[in-house]
Amino acid sequence: MATRTTRRTKFLLSEEEMPQAWYNIVADLPVPPAPVLHPGTGEPIGPGDLAPLFPMELIKQVVSQERYIEIPDEVREVYALYRPSPLFRAHRLEKALGTPAHIYYKYEGGSPSGSHKPNTAIPQAFYNKQAGVTRLATETGAGQWGSALAFAGAAFGLDVKVYMVRASYDQKPYRRILMETYGAQVVASPSPDTQYGRSVLAGNPGHTGSLGLAISEAIEDAVTHPGSKYSLGSVFDFVLLHQTVIGEESIAQMAMAGEEPDVIIGCAGGGSNFAGLTFPWLGRSFRDGKKYRVIAAEPEAAPSLTRGVYTYDFGDTAMMTPLIKMHTLGSSFIPEPIHAGGLRYHGMSPLVSLLKEHGYIDAVAVHQRASFGAGVQFARTEGILPAPEPTHALKVAIDEALAAKEAGEARVILFNLCGHGNFDLSAYEKYLDGTLEDYEYPAEKVQEALAALPRR
Ligand SMILES: Cc1ncc(COP(=O)(O)O)c(C=O)c1O
Numbered sequence: 048m049a050t051r052t053t054r055r056t057k058f059l060l061s062e063e064e065m066p067q068a069w070y071n072i073v074a075d076l077p078v079p080p081a082p083v084l085h086p087g088t089g090e091p092i093g094p095g096d097l098a099p100l101f102p103m104e105l106i107k108q109v110v111s112q113e114r115y116i117e118i119p120d121e122v123r124e125v126y127a128l129y130r131p132s133p134l135f136r137a138h139r140l141e142k143a144l145g146t147p148a149h150i151y152y153k154y155e156g157g158s159p160s161g162s163h164k165p166n167t168a169i170p171q172a173f174y175n176k177q178a179g180v181t182r183l184a185t186e187t188g189a190g191q192w193g194s195a196l197a198f199a200g201a202a203f204g205l206d207v208k209v210y211m212v213r214a215s216y217d218q219k220p221y222r223r224i225l226m227e228t229y230g231a232q233v234v235a236s237p238s239p240d241t242q243y244g245r246s247v248l249a250g251n252p253g254h255t256g257s258l259g260l261a262i263s264e265a266i267e268d269a270v271t272h273p274g275s276k277y278s279l280g281s282v283f284d285f286v287l288l289h290q291t292v293i294g295e296e297s298i299a300q301m302a303m304a305g306e307e308p309d310v311i312i313g314c315a316g317g318g319s320n321f322a323g324l325t326f327p328w329l330g331r332s333f334r335d336g337k338k339y340r341v342i343a344a345e346p347e348a349a350p351s352l353t354r355g356v357y358t359y360d361f362g363d364t365a366m367m368t369p370l371i372k373m374h375t376l377g378s379s380f381i382p383e384p385i386h387a388g389g390l391r392y393h394g395m396s397p398l399v400s401l402l403k404e405h406g407y408i409d410a411v412a413v414h415q416r417a418s419f420g421a422g423v424q425f426a427r428t429e430g431i432l433p434a435p436e437p438t439h440a441l442k443v444a445i446d447e448a449l450a451a452k453e454a455g456e457a458r459v460i461l462f463n464l465c466g467h468g469n470f471d472l473s474a475y476e477k478y479l480d481g482t483l484e485d486y487e488y489p490a491e492k493v494q495e496a497l498a499a500l501p502r503r
Contacts, residue, residue: 056138058300060131067118070291072326072398073284074114075333078405080397081372084359086501092369099270100277101285102178105171108285114330116288118170125169125202129158130292134300139428141448148451149306150444152464153297153324154431160225162434162466163320164195164280167289171278172199182206182275184268186236186261188316189389189436190215190222191466192280197231208275210236210244210264212391213256214384222470236261243267243365257381258317258392263365281317281389282362282371282396290323293463298327301461308339308461310447314440315343315352315410316389318396320465326398329407341408342447343399344439346418348486349382351375351395352403352410354493360394360500370501373400377496383486385415386474387435393496411443414485418442419478422468434466435474 073080082091094106108116118126137150155163175183183205187193193209200207209231216223216235223233234240236256237247241264247254254260262279269277279286301308311328313321325341332339343352355374362368364378375394376382382391395403402408415435422438424445425431433441444462451458468475477483 054138055304056136058134058303060296060299062127064299065123065126065131066292066295068115069118069288070295070327070330071111071114071116071288072330074112075330077333078401080401084370086361086366086370096369100266102174102180102276104174104177105285108288109283118292119173122170122173126292131296132157132293134297134304135429136304137429140425143424143428144445144448144452146448146452147455147457148448149457149459150448151301151304151308151459151461153293153461155293155463155465156431156434156467160191160194160198161469162191162195163290163293163323164192165198166292166323167280167286167319168195168199169202170289172196172203172205175276175278176203176205180205180274180276182208182272183278184208184265184272184275185278185280186210186212186258186265187280188212188215188258188391189387189434190219190226190470191389191434193226193231193233194222194229195280196278197226197229200231201229207231208268209233210238210261212236212258212261212388213254215388218386218473219470236264238264240264241267255384257364259362259364259378262363263367266363266367281319282394284398286319287322287326287396287398290319291326293323294325294327297324297461306459309458310340310342310460312342312344312440312443312447312460312462314390314436314465315345315395315399316392316436318399320463322396322399324463325408329402342443343403343408343410344443345410345412346385346387346390346439347412347414347488348385349376349391349393350412350488351393352400353412354488355395356497357400357404358500362394371397373397374403376493377500379499380493380496383489385486386471387415387439389436390439413439413442416478416483416485419475419483421445422475423478431464432468432475433464434468435471437463437465
């Protein structure tokens, strides 16, 4: 029989090869992170200030200087339902683009809830359960995070209450039903269930909500219900830490493919998926001097990294969080109701912001029509329907591949396809029937919000 040469499409690790530890970039940062400040005193906060919100094991991870933090066995057991996740070579997309570039994507949409979010929902539920917490309150923008925490709550026997941004609640009823199927209680935010929600609704009963606003409601809920803590799906250091399991796996898988990426791309809302893929690679470059071009893709309608100011601001709209140094559009800024609900956030994780400010990473803003166009091209070539958020990274990856074609270079591109879009069909329908609109950068609204930044 004639021998066949087969090209590899998937690079798969066995369950035994799942990472044993998360990677803590703080150990390798060339510049020290800015302290988180107490809004009343202006002084750096200590672990005690965070104790009403989070269990001590998570707080310890925020202050840890260790390069690697062991993943508990109980967490690895639930991770094993979907990890290690596959790395794909996008041969069919490359062919359609006619590019000499090699495009690889890590696919996180195969998790039970459909995105990278369980990578942190599972450890957060585990550490809370271990600390005797019985109930978690959280917000969700796209519904992906709420679904992940609802699943993790079911896995560890915790009650979960989700404040779902009104725009998303209306766009994605099936996400709500998924969360309820896992056993969570879901309410549209702004909601009548919190004092802050009631005050917002009194001023504007039709408010479309925002992530910053839903965070305020979830925090108020957690601190006013005994046995409850707050859980969040992005921005905070421990969330980014848990996501590094993605990048750690991708390093082993790119080695299986026998390639090194030239360009590494992730979409960024609060920064956790971006950090999850890129931080282990950035760590290598800080330690060994290897150079990668690392790009965060964000929406034009909420372009915190490309147009925001690097300063101290609140993480939420009601100004309940500590002050964090980040790229921000102003915590009172409410982005337009784009379909990438997970990217509708006024700020950016402080670690990602620090890296951008010091020139270690780049950022690009993308309009939603262009990113949905990339999503459709991907579905027609690779078969997977991407979530609206990673279509931003995909668009940047396609542009890179086309630039490589123009330059006649076989660049190696790696991006994270951090979720599927099977619950986002109403957005795809709008794209396909031509009614999906772009929102221009809302300069005036941002100026207003920036004028209200906290004074220090
Ligand atoms: C699929 C998906 N990607 C990206 C994001 C953005 O969050 P982050 O920047 O923390 O990854 C979200 C948030 O909900 C999401 O659901």
